[in-house]
Amino acid sequence: MADILLTANSVAILGPIARLLGWILDKIYLGVKTVTGIENIGISIILLTIVILGMLFPLTLKQQKFSMFSQKMQPELTAIRKKYEGKRDQQSVAAMQQETSLVYKKYGVSPAGSCVQILIQFPILLSLYQVFSRVPAYITSVRSSFDGVVNGITATEGYRGIMKSIVSSQKLSVSVDFSDKHQSVINNYIVDVLYKLPQDGWKIVYDKFPKLHSSIDSTVHSIKQYNYFLGVNISDSPMTSIKAAMANKSYLVVFVALLIPILSGLFQYLNVKMMPQPDNGSEQVATQMKTMNNILPLVSVVMTFSVPSGLGIYWATSGLVRVIQQIFINKHFEKIDIDDIIKQNELKLKKQREKMGIYENQINKAAHLNTRGIKAKADISGIDNEKIEEASSKKRDIKPGSLAAKANAVQEFNERNSRK
Template identity: 55%
Template sequence: MILTAYDGAILGPIARVLGWIMNWIYVFMTDVCGIENISLTIIIFTIVIYMCLFPITYQQQKFSKLSMKMQPELQKVQKKYQGKKDQVSMQAMQDETQAVYQKYGVSPTGSCVYMLINFPILLALYRVFYNVPAYLGSVKSQFSALVDGIMATSDYQNIMAKFVEEVNLKTVRVDFTSTDHTVLSNYIVDTLYAMNSSGWELLKDKFSGLTDVIVSTQEHISKINNFIGINISDTPLNVIKTSMGNHAYLMVILALLIPVTSYLTQVLNIKLMPQATANGGDNDAMAAQMNTMNKIMPLFSLVFCFTVPVGLGIYWIISALVRTIQQICLNKHFEKIDLDDIIKKNQEKAKKKREKMGISENQINQAAKLKTKNISEPAVSSKEKEEILEKAAVNRSKAKPGSMSAKANLVKEFNEKNSR
């Protein structure tokens, strides 16, 4: 993964905006509060972002509550047309389902819209936290003197290429064969930011003439990257290995706390969220899939958190805690409010929206009557239609001479003879 600023068409601009906000928080904490620390910046930044995303979270939760309330009606429609695959029944089922959604004033794609807004922001956040110097100019400038010294050293590209191999940095992929000065400078910053303490010691051997600037840069970066004694650019797994070798067991415990806390906070957050319930049919499968995902995702976080920078683990923990607090508040809020009142308001909003589009309620009602005039009646399958036609044929064969049915039979026989 190349850690320099991502230039994708969608996530790139979003990541740059988020990076600008995070850089502003970092500068404010440094200049105003006198606290120069990236981990604290990540914590404050995460809280700010999730507070900004709260209106979307609220709408998503409201949609979930309304969906749970209308599930019995949707299941009733599904049960009514269960096993019926003919076109008439399928259309009737679709119309009745749409009528239920209109009744509650929500859109079937409501949750998807909220996810489409939320998901790119969260992906862009990963880009920012994975490579802080690429988005925080104030942090990147801390490496300037050392980067200039390295690039002024003869054959520095080959030295850096061998250095990356020896340090075995798995979180970065760099190409020191590039001829672009800016690209090479960014690659060096990526490498320096991702290094652990042993990497800095090896760097002194590779660039012996830069020992003083290496030491001063290391001390400053260690200070701003410090979180409970751990370098946030390091991975918990590497901290555990190094600390075990040095018999620093307290550091082992602190490093273990990062993935474990990430797992526990996500489990707590999931338990507080509205859960899908199994009520028969397709909902059983959907509920089972959701329950499986709810078990797998925290476990995935637990395992993955060992191999990513501690800074990313901090983000997962704080974001889960913020979501948990928001969820507690939302649950209490939705316990007090009247969902029927929300449904009425949603219906009014939908009505006004249709009126702006030039669609009157009379037109909607007339269209609904034409489309769903037989919906209130039990759906008729193809087999039932065949049985009705057979009974009608038997009744026609027993028609009395001179009756309308008998005359209709004569006309049918005449048409059949002429069509042969």
């Protein structure tokens, strides 16, 4: 049973990514058409895959670097873990984190280096599933190829009931009642239904809309041009294509449909084998990782049988491109002196720590000088206050009319005149 997926995806995260990837796919499709005159989504998917992996290559290189250096730095990380084993107080945890961070800086890698690429690839894969399932929503020229037949259908009396009967007879599941929607939404719905129809389903459209044979022929011809890759419909799963091809005795299509998931698993297996594997210091975890690396390609094969063939083409192409990338990456790392890179990172770290040390010493020195200055001012202030208090006391003890009293009066008079 096929699902009808109306228009573009609008989910918060996947929607924008799908629109971006759909826009790139649309431009590639138009570019190939302009240069070669060929309209084929399968070819555009292969080129889109190369573009995406080219953009992700810096992250791939970073991940490979992490895997390579992890084997070198694992003994140091293990020593740190043993040093603080069983210590859960705040000071010990902070010290362990700081020492671990210094080791990563020494080798010039990030602790997240092994998972960033996976976190980025996963939403891209889910978004591509949406794009390949709803191609007319993202590729303008594909959508326009349905305009003639859609306009003819909507001009036919009772077309809504007819379209419902087609959905029912072809067992296409849909959760939206389009009868109350705007005309543009209804048109999109009709496009989605027609795009998901199997080859035999168009015979029913022929029978239900006898006045539209010319438009239907034109649309079916366009679909066979752009939506089939080596005989396989990119919107159908390989399993669906195999069943249809077996019924029609199209054994070449069966072979191509089988080849898509097999190649996707094979290239993924080769890529894993060629990659340097990170060493986590545990034999048990290493065994689990080895088992997972052997199982994942098989899981990829099984999954690819049930998703749109367009996604399988992307998966197989990405595996091939990664194998090619891995060959160049391995040659690049063969020329690199790991010990020399570690020494350079150690020098950088040492300079950073020296700068931090100088800066801290300057702060401590400035704080010390400031404290001394404040203390000195406090001492001077104390002396001045004592003298003032003593002078004031003496003035209070002088008898009125005495010679001392007259001398003070003359002094105060002179001080007042001098301030003026």
